[in-house]
Structure formats: structure tokens, C-alpha cells
Amino acid sequence: MVFYENDREKYDAISKDLFRLVQKDEEIHDVEFKTKPIGFFMDVWLRFVKNKASVVAAAIILIIAFFAVFGPGMNEYRYDEQHTARINMPPKIPFIAKLGIGVFDGGFTLENRKYDNLNDTDRYPEGSVLGILNPRLVSGERIVDVEVDYYKYMGMDDDECFWFGSDYLGRDIWTRMWRGARVSLIIAIVSVCCNVVIGVIYGSISGYYGGKVDMVMMRITEIINAFPRIVIVTLFIMVAGTGMFSIIMSLVIKDWVNTARMVRSQFYRFKGREYVLAARTLGVKDMALIFRHILPNSIGPIITSSMIAIPSAIFAESFLAYIGLGLQAPEPSIGVMLSQGQKVLLHYPTQVVFPAVVISLLMISFNLFGNGLRDAFDPTLRGAE
Amino acid sequence: MFRYILNRIVAMVITLFIIVSIAFMVVRLMPGSVYEMGGDLSQTVIDALNAKYHFDEPIIKQYGYFLQNIFLHWDWGTSAKMRPNVPVFEILKDRIPITLQINLISLFAALPVGMAAGILAAIRKNTIVDHLVSLMVVLFISIPSFVFAAGLQYFLGFKSGAFPIIYNVSAKGLLRWQSMFMPILALSFDPIARVARYLRAELAETMNSEFMLLAKTKGLTYAQSTIRHGLRNSMVPLMNIIIPMFANVLGGSLVVESIFSVPGMGGLMVDSINASDHMLTVAILMFYSLISLITVLIVDISYGIVDPRVRMGGEK
Numbered sequence: 001m002v003f004y005e006n007d008r009e010k011y012d013a014i015s016k017d018l019f020r021l022v023q024k025d026e027e028i029h030d031v032e033f034k035t036k037p038i039g040f041f042m043d044v045w046l047r048f049v050k051n052k053a054s055v056v057a058a059a060i061i062l063i064i065a066f067f068a069v070f071g072p073g074m075n076e077y078r079y080d081e082q083h084t085a086r087i088n089m090p091p092k093i094p095f096i097a098k099l100g101i102g103v104f105d106g107g108f109t110l111e112n113r114k115y116d117n118l119n120d121t122d123r124y125p126e127g128s129v130l131g132i133l134n135p136r137l138v139s140g141e142r143i144v145d146v147e148v149d150y151y152k153y154m155g156m157d158d159d160e161c162f163w164f165g166s167d168y169l170g171r172d173i174w175t176r177m178w179r180g181a182r183v184s185l186i187i188a189i190v191s192v193c194c195n196v197v198i199g200v201i202y203g204s205i206s207g208y209y210g211g212k213v214d215m216v217m218m219r220i221t222e223i224i225n226a227f228p229r230i231v232i233v234t235l236f237i238m239v240a241g242t243g244m245f246s247i248i249m250s251l252v253i254k255d256w257v258n259t260a261r262m263v264r265s266q267f268y269r270f271k272g273r274e275y276v277l278a279a280r281t282l283g284v285k286d287m288a289l290i291f292r293h294i295l296p297n298s299i300g301p302i303i304t305s306s307m308i309a310i311p312s313a314i315f316a317e318s319f320l321a322y323i324g325l326g327l328q329a330p331e332p333s334i335g336v337m338l339s340q341g342q343k344v345l346l347h348y349p350t351q352v353v354f355p356a357v358v359i360s361l362l363m364i365s366f367n368l369f370g371n372g373l374r375d376a377f378d379p380t381l382r383g384a385e
Numbered sequence: 386m387f388r389y390i391l392n393r394i395v396a397m398v399i400t401l402f403i404i405v406s407i408a409f410m411v412v413r414l415m416p417g418s419v420y421e422m423g424g425d426l427s428q429t430v431i432d433a434l435n436a437k438y439h440f441d442e443p444i445i446k447q448y449g450y451f452l453q454n455i456f457l458h459w460d461w462g463t464s465a466k467m468r469p470n471v472p473v474f475e476i477l478k479d480r481i482p483i484t485l486q487i488n489l490i491s492l493f494a495a496l497p498v499g500m501a502a503g504i505l506a507a508i509r510k511n512t513i514v515d516h517l518v519s520l521m522v523v524l525f526i527s528i529p530s531f532v533f534a535a536g537l538q539y540f541l542g543f544k545s546g547a548f549p550i551i552y553n554v555s556a557k558g559l560l561r562w563q564s565m566f567m568p569i570l571a572l573s574f575d576p577i578a579r580v581a582r583y584l585r586a587e588l589a590e591t592m593n594s595e596f597m598l599l600a601k602t603k604g605l606t607y608a609q610s611t612i613r614h615g616l617r618n619s620m621v622p623l624m625n626i627i628i629p630m631f632a633n634v635l636g637g638s639l640v641v642e643s644i645f646s647v648p649g650m651g652g653l654m655v656d657s658i659n660a661s662d663h664m665l666t667v668a669i670l671m672f673y674s675l676i677s678l679i680t681v682l683i684v685d686i687s688y689g690i691v692d693p694r695v696r697m698g699g700e701k
Contacts (some may be wrong), residue, residue: 185687215437226400230636231670234658235411238666322531322640324659338531342644345535346543346550356532363527 044300048378054372057365064362069183071178076162079179080330083170088348090150091165091173106161108150110132115142128152164354168344171330173337174230177354180332187244187333188313191251192306198252199259200302204290206260207267218264221257229254233316237325244327247320251313262305300377307370311363318359325377334359386689397678405667409451412663413444418432438463461671462664467657473668476653481672484642484649487565488634491572496627498573500582506581507588508611518581521631525578530637534571534644541567551646568645572638576630583626606654630683632677 038046049055072079092106105129115135117123124146131147151161164173206217234248240246270276271294279293314334320326321335322342327335334355341351434443439450439460461473468476506518531647547664553564591597592615600610650669657665 045454046483165609166417223400223403226396226678227404228632228674231408231674231677232637235408238415238658239411311527318529318531319640320635322643323655340534342535343533345539349539352535352539356535360528360532363529364523367523367527 018070044373044376051073051372051375053368057368057372059359060365061369064358064365065185066183068182072175072182073172075172076367077162077172077175077334079171079176081171083166084164085152086156086162086170087370088344088351089154089162089166089167089170090348091163091263091350091354092151093163094159094162104108104163105130106149106151107147108153110146110148110153112143113146115144117250118144118146124148125152125155130337152383165350166355167337167340167351173351173354176332177334177337177358180337181358182336183244183327183331183333184314184317184335184359184362187248187317189252190312191248191255191313192309194248194252195256195259195309196302196306198256200263200295202256203263203268204295205261207264208271208286208290208294209272210268212265220259224254224257227254229316233320234323237320242325242328244331249326250320251316255309255313258306258309259302262301263295263298266301267294270294270297304370304374304377307366307373310370314359314362334362387688390686393689396681399672401674405455405671406448408670409448410444412667414448422655431501461668464662464665466660466662467665473665476665477650477668477672480648480650480653482564482575483647484635484638484651487568487642487647487649488572488631488638491566491569491638492576492627492631492634494569495573495576497579500584500623502577502581503584504588504616506585507592510589515585518585522578522582525574526582528574530571530575531640531644533574535569536639536647537567537571538644547594552648562689565647568638568641568647569639571645571692572634573690575637576627576634579626579630580623584619585622588615591615591619624687625684628680628687632680635673637678 003383038044056295090106091104093104097105105215115132119133128148129146130149133145133147135142135144137143139276160322162174164177166172167176202217202221206214236250237246240249267290268325276289276293279289317326317333318335318338321333322339326332326336326339337355338352338359341348341355345352439447442450451462454462461477461605464471464473464476471550487491499562502521510517538550541548548567549564551564553560554569556564592611597610597615600614601607605613638649639654640649641647642649643655646652646671648674654666654669657669
């Protein structure tokens with residue numbers, strides 16, 4: 001294999017007269033680069049879009065974020081508006097109901113009804129019966145399960161419908177769910193941002209100065225880290241009361257430690273490099289060294305780790321709702337809706353299905369997105385943890 | 386080595402003491418008294434109860450009594466709302482074994498499954514098997530355990546009727562295991578995925594190392610070299626991720642237990658918070674702190690055994 005041509009002889013053959021010295025102010029005919037140089041973020045972007053799974057995940061996050069912003073305003077219901085005569089309605093979306101594929105058509109199965117009553121239009125209004133299942137004889141009576149269009153069965157107008165159904169107080173699940181997604185996302189993103197701000201400042205000071213400062217600061221994080229997360233979050237909410245702010249703070253109170261440690265280890269990696277020494281020799285101040293020269297190196301790991309922290313914050317919020325320390329009613333969040341739906345799961349499973357699907361999609365997407373970002377920022381870590 | 390272990394244990398006890406103190410202060414400084422007016426208790430009874438449990442004395446003195454009772458009599462206080470007048474420790478005593486049983490079983494049941502999946506993915510790297518395992522890992526890690534629990538309860542419990550919808554307290558023998566199956570399954574998804582992901586990465590790296598090449602050059606078959614040399618080397622660090630995972634599973638079991646009405650610590654914690662039975666809450670939080678501190682301690686000690694640099698306090 002030839003790696004380079006030895007063309008010394010070729011040049012030796014050229015007579016010396018043809019050569020002359022180029023002066024500094026003359027135009028130099030050099031080979032120009034055909035391609036444009038690409039920056040750090042362009043490089044990351046190119047690697048990121050190659051990973052199809054994380055692009056899809058990013059798209060799903062954007063779609064959910066879109067609905068979280070605009071979803072609650074899409075129909076006429078408000079999140080705290082109760083319709084006590086319309087409780088536990090099944091989901092119905094008019095144009096899907098017209099297709100007749102058996103979903104979102106307001107269908108609901110009433111069990112153990114007398115067959116003879118089916119023609120009674122007082123009980124079953126015109127057109128409300130969709131199907132008859134499981135006919136049987138019980139002590140001489142013909143008993144059936146009736147699948148009805150619950151909206152017609154309740155005698156409601158055709159244009160009145162709950163897209164995703166209504167809950168035990170007759171509140172619209174569509175509106176509540178997207179408002180809940182909004183609340184969950186806000187809690188997750190704000191808490192992660194606070195973590196990053198505190199963690200970066202703390203970690204960079206600790207990592208940059210090292211020595212005694214570092215030792216004391218790391219001891220503090222060790223103590224905080226020793227407290228179990230469940231315990232600290234529960235205690236904090238018990239003191240501060242339930243509410244969005246105290247939930248955010250309870251997530252920040254422990255989780256910033258991870259960011260701080262990560263930033264510190266990045267500082268330890270970079271602070272001994274020659275370019276830092278060069279900058280310091282030129283008289284650059286500590287603050288500028290920290291934030292302009294060393295910190296930008298860790299931008300990749302910081303973004304990645306905060307993306308991976310978002311699903312765990314969403315999970316923590318739902319977890320708090322389940323143990324009864326969630327947001328105050330009537331404010332919904334995904335966790336609040338799940339824990340309320342859990343109580344009526346066996347009768348009205350749709351009340352759990354929608355929030356469960358949204359939270360699962362969010363968690364999966366953020367995890368995939370985080371993985372994609374990690375691979376894009378640091379290709380050497382691909383597949384590792 | 387002995388000094389290192391002693392060091393860690395002392396640190397753990399101090400941390401536990403700090404947590405106990407914080408929890409006590411938090412609970413006592415909350416507004417409202419333990420025995421509320423307006424119920425079926427008269428003022429005289431409330432005064433008598435307050436005097437009996439020292440609620441009418443300054444907070445520092447109460448704290449002194451609290452510590453004294455714990456250290457001298459192992460008395461964690463008395464439940465005020467959930468089961469009035471029953472010592473907290475009595476309530477916990479029946480609950481702790483059930484929670485530990487469910488959590489430990491789900492963790493150890495997850496191990497072989499996760500390991501099998503991880504090994505399979507590593508030796509069939511970049512094939513359809515590997516991709517399927519990766520998909521499974523993402524799904525199992527992302528989807529919260531309470532969503533799994535709700536799904537299992539609806540489909541396996543309610544629709545097919547194969548398993549009881551909620552935990553059966555009175556059942557014995559096989560029926561009891563049957564009613565424990567769904568909570569255990571719901572909790573084991575996460576450890577399965579974590580073990581599989583970890584072992585896949587670890588084994589794939591080991592398979593590329595030089596000594597594996599040497600083993601093959603010596604004439605070992607693929608199976609021999611993988612099992613004897615590859616697998617054995619990637620198993621070493623596995624223990625250190627399994628033990629901390631226990632604290633993780635325990636957190637998930639808080640919710641899963643209350644979904645399946647398991648009479649364990651999880652349901653008790655939810656109930657005690659909702660009923661604001663604070664002494665009980667403090668004791669439960671202590672239980673969780675103790676468990677997670679013990680897991681940290683075990684990890685620290687095992688690191689100390691494996692890696693002498695840790696216990697000698699050398700540079701990291």
C-alpha cells in the first residue's frame with residue numbers, strides 16, 4: 001500500500017530558475033478549502049440527526065409540548081369546570097365516531113341489563129343501543145350486556161362531547177390532561193434549570209479552586225447525598241406545604257449535587273491544560289477563566305445530564321401525587337390524574353389510559369433524546385453508561 | 386480495613402441521627418396540634434393526652450424525651466390517628482417483613498432475567514436480538530412502575546382473572562404467592578432493564594479485550610472463553626449496581642404497594658401522610674433512611690475490599 005508518493009525526483013527535475021521567493025505583501029496562491037468549517041454545535045447537530053430514534057423522540061416531545069401549551073384552550077371546557085350530571089363519561093371525538101371503528105365513539109358497556117327493557121325508549125333513547133353481548137338466562141330472566149352510545153343514553157345533544165371523557169366530578173379529561181402535562185413539564189424543566197445553575201456555580205468553584213475549599217464543599221455534598229431522596233422530598237413538602245413551588249424546591253434540594261459533582265470532575269480534567277496555563281499567564285482573572293475558558297468544555301455533559309434528569313423529575317412529581325403530596329385540587333398534573341384514575345381503574349380504564357400514555361411517551365422520549373444528545377456530544381461514550 | 390469499616394459505620398450513624406433530628410423538628414414545628422378540637426375528644430381528654438405524650442412542653446424537652454425513648458426503650462412514639470394508642474413500632478413490625486419480601490423477591494427475580502437479556506444482547510451485538518433488548522431496556526426504564534402496575538391490574542387481574550386484583554392478606558401457601566405475583570412483577574421491570582443494560586455494556590467491552598483474544602488463541606471454544614473469561618470478569622462490578630438498586634425499588638414499591646393494597650410500608654406511608662399521623666410518618670421515614678444508608682454502607686465496604694485505594698483514602 002502506498003501512503004504517499006515520493007515525488008522528490010519530480011521536483012528535482014524542475015530547473016532552479018523557475019523558483020522565486022514570494023514576498024509577504026504579495027498574493028499567495030494557496031489551495032482554498034472547498035468546504036466551510038463547521039462549529040461545535042453544527043458538528044453535534046450533524047451527529048444528532050443521524051440517530052433516528054432520538055429525532056423521533058424530539059419530535060414527540062415537541063408535539064406534547066405543543067398540546068401542553070395549546071391543548072387546554074382547544075375546547076370549551078375549563079380545567080376546574082364541573083358537570084355533576086356528566087360524570088365518568090367515556091371518550092368521544094365526533095369525526096372519529098363517524099368512522100365507526102369502535103374507538104372514541106362514546107361507547108360504554110352496561111352490564112346485567114334486562115333484555116325486555118331494551119325497546120323501552122325512556123331508558124334507552126332512539127339509536128343509543130350499539131350492540132348486545134353475552135345473552136344469558138338468570139332465574140328465568142333474559143339478561144344481557146348492552147353496549148350503548150353513552151352520550152345518547154344520557155340524552156345529551158350530539159354536539160356536546162368530552163374528547164377524552166370526563167372524570168368523577170364531570171371535568172373534561174382532555175383539558176385537564178394537557179394542563180397537567182403543562183404543569184408536569186414546568187415542574188421538571190424549572191427544577192432541572194435550578195439544578196444546573198446551582199450545580200454549575202458550586203461545582204466550578206469547588207473544582208477550580210481545589211484544595212481545602214474543594215474538600216469542604218465536597219463534604220457538604222456528601223452529607224446531602226446521604227439523605228435518601230424520598231425522605232428529603234417528603235419532609236420538605238410536609239414543611240413547605242403542597243404547591244408547585246415547594247414541589248420544585250423539594251426536587252432541587254438534593255438533585256443539584258449530581259450536577260455539581262459532574263461539573264467539578266470536568267474542571268479537574270481541564271484546569272491543568274496548557275491553554276488554561278497560557279490564559280492565566282496572560283493575566284486572565286479567575287472568574288473569566290472559570291466561565292469563559294473552562295466551563296464551555298463541559299457544556300455537552302451538562303446539557304446531556306439535565307436532559308436525563310427531566311424524566312426523573314417528571315417521575316418524582318407523579319410519585320408525590322400518588323402518595324398524597326401532589327398539587328392541591330383542582331390544579332391537575334399527570335400524577336394527580338393518574339392517582340385519581342387509579343381509584344376507578346376497573347370501571348373506567350380510559351381515565352388512566354390517557355395520562356399513562358402521555359407520561360410514558362414523555363419519559364421514553366426524554367430518555368431517548370438524552371441518549372441521542374450524549375452520543376452527539378461525546379461520540380466516544382456511545383453505548384456506554 | 387477494620388478502621389475503614391468503623392469509619393463508615395460512624396458516618397452512617399451520624400447521618401441517621403441528623404435525619405432523625407430534622408424529621409422530628411419538621412413534624413413537630415408544623416402548625417396545628419396532634420389532637421384536634423372538634424372531634425369526639427373533649428378538652429379534658431386532649432389536655433390529658435398532651436400531658437401524657439409531653440406535647441405541652443417546650444420543643445427542646447420534647448426532643449429530649451423523643452431521643453430518650455428511642456435509645457432507652459426502643460419506643461418510636463405512639464400512633465395518634467391511624468391506630469390510636471398503639472406504639473408505632475408495633476405497627477411497623479407487622480409491615481416490614483411484607484415489604485422486604487416483595488422488594489427482595491422482585492430484585493432477585495429480576496437478576497437472572499436481566500442477566501440473560503444482557504448476555505444475549507452482548508454476544509449477539511448489533512443483531513435483531515440486540516435491538517430488541519435495547520428497546521426493552523428503554524421501555525422498562527422509562528415507563529414508571531405505577532403505570533405498569535395499573536396495566537397489570539387491569540389486564541392480568543381484571544380482564545383475564547388470572548391473578549387477584551389486590552393482595553390477599555388472609556391467603557396461605559400458593560394463593561398467597563399468586564396474589565403477590567403482580568406487585569412483584571410490576572416492581573421487577575426496572576431492575577431487569579438496568580441489569581440488562583449494564584451487563585450488555587460491560588460484557589461487550591470485555592469481549593473486545595486482549596485476554597479474550599488470548600483465550601481464543603489458546604484454543605478455547607467460543608462458549609468456553611465467553612463463560613469462563615468474559616462473563617466472569619464482567620460480573621465483578623455487577624454487585625455494586627444491584628445493591629443501590631434496592632433503594633430504588635423500595636421507592637417504587639411505595640406506590641405499587643398502595644395500588645395493590647399490599648399491607649406493607651408503602652401503603653402505610655401514604656395513609657399516615659394523608660391522615661397526618663406524624664409520629665408514624667417519622668418512623669416510616671426512618672425505616673427508609675436506614676435501608677438506604679445500609680445499602681450505601683454495603684457498597685462502600687465492598688468497594689473498600691475490592692479497591693484498596695478507596696480505604697487508604699488515596700487520590701481518586
